[in-house]
Amino acid sequence: MRDIFIVCNNLEELGGLQRWAHHVGRLFAERGHRVHLIGVTHAQDRHDYGRDLPYDLTVLHEVPPPDRRKGRLREMRRRAVQRQGAARLSRMFRAARPGGVIIAAQVWAMEWVALADTADMPVIGMSHESYQATKTSSRYERVKRHFADVHRFLVLSTEDADSWARDGMSNADFMPNPLHVTPTVRPDLSRPVVELLGRLSFEKGQDMMLEAWAEVRAGFPEWRLRLYGAGPDEAALRRQAEDLGVTGSVEFRGTTADVEGALNEASIVALSSRVEGFPMSVMEAMAYGLPTVAFDCAPGVRELITHESDGLLVRPGNTMQFAEQLARLMGDEGLRAKLGEQARSSIQRFSAEMVMDRWERMFALVDR
């Protein structure tokens, strides 16, 4: 039994990272650990992650700390605020019993952990996106700076860990997301519905999905594409659907709380993202025995899906091939059943049990 501190940017947003934090918090607690989830600040839009949680929730800054901006005075003020938050962290860390660990789940949150007194506990850093995604963003320099000296730096897949190791992060290792759903129903794969769940945003690539859809639609008049989720690109996507003349077969369904209900009506799940980490929507689909067509946009995707065995992978951005593979699945119920069945069993590699065991081994290792 350990004190486990999980420090994130915030714990309230509706996002993959937050879902992950609450999920592993619960799993650690179930294993008898004392879990402290810590958000640096509040989110703007707060999602309800439930009551009577089996772990503590702390927010360091009620008012969001100032952003990094030019100007020496501003920077001094920012630092002062940051130090206050870090002091709160230090108090929590010092109160921990021996054997505790600190998990800095995001690089921004790590800035606070770095300033705090960790009371000799090992610090585990994490990045929840692919190496390539970090590499092309402003986070890259910060990850290399702030996570250089943590005891372990965890990313989502072996391939990402190897990329970081090659890039000089000799503390890099991997820790997949644990499977977070336990299906109670089983889609029968006969309904002519393709679903895509995700924020309507450039990153999720629904624009490419629509292009591909425009190519396959002609051959499959009875099929529908359902886009679940809301987001900044909604208007543009509706316009694009109109330009492509596919409005009749594309349904914008908005956000849903009932993922199981939605998946139960699908026969195929699509992932058209430009960037991903270890996509939960694919894990969900696989757990429900649904075949997935996905752009091979991140190591996490290929770690989950084995092409032609439990899903279909397409070269990123190649909408023609995406359309081709969709059409293959739409026209072949046998293939859907075969891939879906395989998906259901292969996703168990990432069952909560397996992943939590890996975490325990990781904790034991950093103690030595």
Place this chain on the structure above:
Amino acid sequence: MTDVSVVVIVYNDADRLPAAVRSVLGQSHRDVEVVIVDDASTDATAGVADALAAAEPGRVRVVHRADNSGGCGQPRNDGIAESRGTYLMFLDSDDTLDQHACRNMVAAAEEHEAELVSGCCWRVYPDKGEESAWYRGVYRERGVYASVRERPELLYDTLSTNKLYRRDFLDREGLRFVERLHYEDLLFSTQAYLAARKIAIIPHRVYNWMIYENAETLSITNQRAELRNFADRLEIFRRIDAVYVRYGADDLKLSKDVKFLNHDLLLYVRGLRSRDREYREAFLALAREYMATIDPRAYGEAHELQAIIGFLVARGDDEGAVTAADYVGKGKTGKPRLTAPLVERDGRIYWSCDHLDTEEGRRILDVTELGIHSLPLKSLNPGGRVTGMARAGRELRLSGDVVNPLNRIRADAGLSARLEFRDRSRTGRFFAVPAEVTLAGGRLRWRARVVPGRDVRPLGFVDQSWGLRLRLKAGEDELIIRLFGDDPMDVSVPVRPRLTRLAGDHFEAYVPESGEMAFRLVAHGRAGRVTLATLRRLTATGRGRRWWTALLRAERRWRTVFTRRSTKLAVYNKILIRLPIRRDTIVFESHLGKQYSDNPRYIYEELRKSGAHHTAIWSYAKNPAGFPKDARLVRRGSWQYYLALARAGYWVDNQGFPRDAVKRPQTIYVQTWHGSAYKRMGFDEPQVKRSTRAQRDRFQRTVDRYDAFLIRSEHDARTLAKGLGVRAELIRSGYPRNDPLVNGGDTTELAEELKLTGDDRKVVLYAPTFRAGPGGKALKRFEMPFDLEEFAEELGETHVLLVRPHYLNAAVVPPSLRGVVRDVTAVHDVTSLLLLADALVTDYSSLMFDYALLDRPTILFAPDLQEYARSRGTYFDLRREGPGPVVTEPGELFAALADLPGVAVRYAERRRGFVERYGEYDRGTAAKQVIDRFFTGGRDA
């Protein structure tokens, strides 16, 4: 019990031992111990080691050996005996472990139950501030292997130090280091690889191999010791062969033999250059005896040149072997240097004219595929020598020669040369004197006289070493030839450094490690002797050395910053574009400066004809040869280039000026582009589609610099311009380069150049499109999708084939086919090639659009049409709309070529439709329209 014992061996290294030991004690994995084995050091090492042990009792122990072993084997074995850990590692006293080495290795060992774990070793050069991964290829990703047979390339990494061994594994196999032989690592690691029941590989850095720059010394290495080393190495190899046999792994011997050729032998043969006859004889005797045991298949699997080296050594031809070693190149430092004259026999190129009497010799020495015979003169890089050096008063008389490979350098080209003294630590700084050159006996002989006191003015202290090179002009080509000194010559001559006599007063000839002939600054006078000796003494101390290297590094850094692209761009974007603009200047560029060709060329020529008073500036990428003499030439990427861009009134180009260079609003950018599109372009391309928003915005920004964009048809507007996201004005002029295709043009000059005058065979141009390798980079060598020999046999009587791969790829045409196949890669201007050709063969190149204007037969040879269309995406169906038949088999291609009149007739309708759809604006007046519109019409069009 401890997890990991690290055995640190040390001999006379008191200074660095503490750092090595600290790197172990500071491991993130805390359960480690250190066993220091002092190999009877004679300096303070023993005391330092004891102090380290006293400071960390229980974690550090010391073994003091009574006598020096002279190697690493015995001390390491002593350390193994003394250690108590479950796992073992070895560390040398001048190196360090990465902070997480033990944690990563232990984790991998436990996760996979591996007996041997190996991680990446990095070579660190503290003086230069550089580092590089050792055998990166082996350590790209993690892996677990039940046997080394699953991953034989592991055997390439023969270090014993970047590895973690289970102690019970070493004991079970009786694995210890061999004693009294050098290269004990090789044997030990081979045995470990073979004996381990499971091997884990991790890409993480585990070991820092520190390499300190040696002060360059004159001392000739002890030849006898070197020969002993070589003999030891061969003995180790023999024992490794025995190990293979013991573990039933004879099949691995081949890969070791290949490595011997590729790596080990090369290393020694390189060293031969400065060795005397006696040494060479002894070396050859050792090598030939060993090479009798090599698997003959190794020659086939080794790299081409390395196989030649092995073959020639085995035949006792050390001279020949040395020339082959010269052409291998040495990573960053040494370019390949051609010191063999090569011979052509029966249409093939051979490395040497000897040893061609056997089939084996002809096979191994055949270097046609290297394509040297068709390299541009500039890239030939022939090797030169200094053979004579004499002092007459203050004057130095130098002479030497340069090989003339395949007689490519021709006397009638008009030869002239300058001899240059170059600062060896700074690129681009040199002093030159005239030299005489003559061609004689297949070699180029040169002679020069120089008065260093007058002609060469070093600064002193910071530029101690000066190398010799010859700058040879042969017609339009300029070759820079490094001059090598085979024998060190004992000559010194007065020189006057700018920092007075304190910095030295004589140039002394010497041959540094690189083998080039060089001079170093020495002091014969008292003043210089004192200052130089003081400097040397200062830099020998720890602090002085750090201070001096810091100074040199700062200077080097400043120089690299100054010449860096990002610096130039920043200065360009912040300062240069604020300079006053010169309305009348036009910067032209074609294909990133690689050619004088395409639309920009035809616009330029029309501009010259129109008599408009503009200043034209042409950008060239590497070689100014072939660019117009009446324009100002700037090298792409140079400071002058950026200055020209900043101040130009117009930019004219067909591909893209540096993409982060801002275009001033007053500058007019005419983007002509370089062809209509069959494959999807820009935002329609999968590669761009998938890119992030930031990448797309960047792409859009570069395109938004265009003010005008030339198109050939509405098809271009719908596909190309839309795909690229062009928001500039579309100029519906057609392509200037196509004007001659409509109006007719003169090809006599080109025909003459290609020796086709009076040849009444059909001229077929084969111009396939760009091909990328697996990594997305251009394929260096283009694999011909049909057999050229077969073409020659079937159609050689009636057809001539001109081969022109995309300008980023290259193909090799063997000289035997010279009569039938011509490589026309070097011809800048494709328009005249189109005019000359009676038929075009391509796959997806945009040339099909241009060639259609001539209404001559086109054959689309596209073996991978389906795959290409699927992976790249296309704008129309080639089979339905293409200007000629689509064929996928060489047989079909030859049949179609044999019946060109038939193809012409059958596809006449298609061609007409094709031109109407895709070339409607090509009416032969494009260049004039562009000139009228932008350069002779109203100002600020």
